[in-house]
Amino acid sequence: MSTENQTPETEDAELNAEADAALAAEAEAEDTASEEPDPAEEISNLKDQLLRALAEMENTKKRAEREVKDTRAYAVTGFARDMLDVADNLSRALQSISEESKSEAGEALKTLLEGVEMTERRLLSSLERHGVKKVEPSPGDALDPNMHQAAAQIPADQPKGAIAHVMQPGYKIGDRTLRAAMVVVSAGPATPPEGGEAEGGVDVSA
8 A cells, every 4th residue: 555645543553553553562572581590590599409409318328227226126026035034034033042051062062153153144144136135223322213113112211212122133235224223212211100119019119
């Protein structure tokens, strides 16, 4: 169409259309530019993801090492618990013979007792080599609920709440209690009744 025949209105419309097209193209270019990621921000995000992945790998490695260590340390738990009865029986057998009887025993009995004592020591040594240690508190020691089991409470010279007597030794494997020591807890010194006599009829008035 010849521009000579165009009216002013037509020319204005064409100019407006060209302006609108230019504005639309500019806006589209700006949108495209804004959608492109910032290289610095993208590098920062990738670095953060890498650090997180490395931290997770390190935590997984530590967990695996801890599990392997625990498995090795506590693998003999069941077997060790079964061996405690053997250790208890050996100990009871030795305790059942008084020192007087030992001194008066013949050579055969002395040899037998020495064999039992050696067997007990060897058993405890073997258990300890595998991480199992004997727990045998002394009278007067503080009661540890994690390692000791109070079976009774009696008047004793030890402070109230302290261990008065050990009925059965305990054992631990690693940091865990394999069997709590059976103990008797002190209720404190006996209070003498009125009249000046303590329990057992002993006169303490003098």
